[in-house]
Amino acid sequence: MEQETRVRPRIADVAREAGVSKTAVSFAFNSPERLSPGTASRIRDVATSLGYRPHPVARMLTQGRTRTLGILTPQALSVVFANPFFATFSQGVAAVAEEAGYSLLFVSPVHGSLARAVNRATVDGFVAIGLAEDHPEVEQIRRAGLPIVMVDSAAPFPEHAAVDVDDEGGARLAAEHLLALGHRDFLVIGVEPPTPGAQADSGGVVGRRLKGYREALAAGGMDLPDDHVVVGPASVEGGSACLASAWEDGRRPTAILAMSDAMAIGAINAARRLGLRVPADISIVGFDDIELSRHVEPPLTTVHQPVRRKGEEACRLLLAAIARDDSSRPDHRRLETRLIVRGSSGPAPIGKEVAGGR
16 A cells, blocks of 8 residues: 655645735745734644645745854864863853854864855854954955954954954963962963964964963063974863973973963873972963863963853844844954962972972
8 A cells, every 4th residue: 555645735725725825924924023913823823734834944035044153163173172162152152142043053164174164154144263354264254245253363353343352461460470479481382273374373362372471471581482382282182292292392391371271281181191290390370261170180270261251242243243234333342351370370399390300
């Protein structure tokens, strides 16, 4: 016996059964304010009885909206989600987006091409994290007429709304804290550029934080040689590898300034493997104040930035741009940073005789 094939109801079926035009059926689902309440309700009742549901793509085309926001990152998602910072930032974006009835799409390079990923993304706008304003994909989005909010980009922000934090000031606080504890031999663990074209210039996050470190050290009569700045992926493994490599090359810092908490936690792990005591032999200060920083041993001294709020603010700016269908009035929001002192920083060891040897 052949199984009966059920035909999906069409908008014409609803229109015929309800005695209205197909346009009226479309209005009942997409613009009910254009019909009387009784007519809109009757059409939806007929649609329910027939098992009709508007096709999501057709509905999107009718409304001119996807109800989806893109989070654009130049790094592969497998790398991005290894850094707890990004998860917390995304929670902030998601909280505001969901309240407004939007879903999220994470957009990262496809086979190494961010441009290809942008072309495939069906969204109403982008929150772009870690891209410069002159990045090719930003121009690509601009040409497509989509709103975009820049997060942790380079200043100034002439054409797009933007959110960042006082990276330079936070970095100064971290370096000044260690100088006050008597440290004079520093290693900076920085974040390497994720891909060609990603934010790596002096105006980006890495450049601003490095500038803050250097300014504080210079004010304290200290220099920071280039070979005392090492870079790696913004992950626990990246931070661990940076300290291990520097130690193998013969550098013996008593203080580490890490540009992310994940990297600072990795440095704590590497120090332990090297036989170093934190903070008796080596002090480590991070940047972000992610939740995990409170629970490592010892708890991490770090620069707090409002990571979740950064995501919330970026999403609010994007929704505002979408609502007015115009991104010509950019708003730049800079959030404050502050130092959180915990157990991973302490006085410099006397004579620099540390457990790992000189």
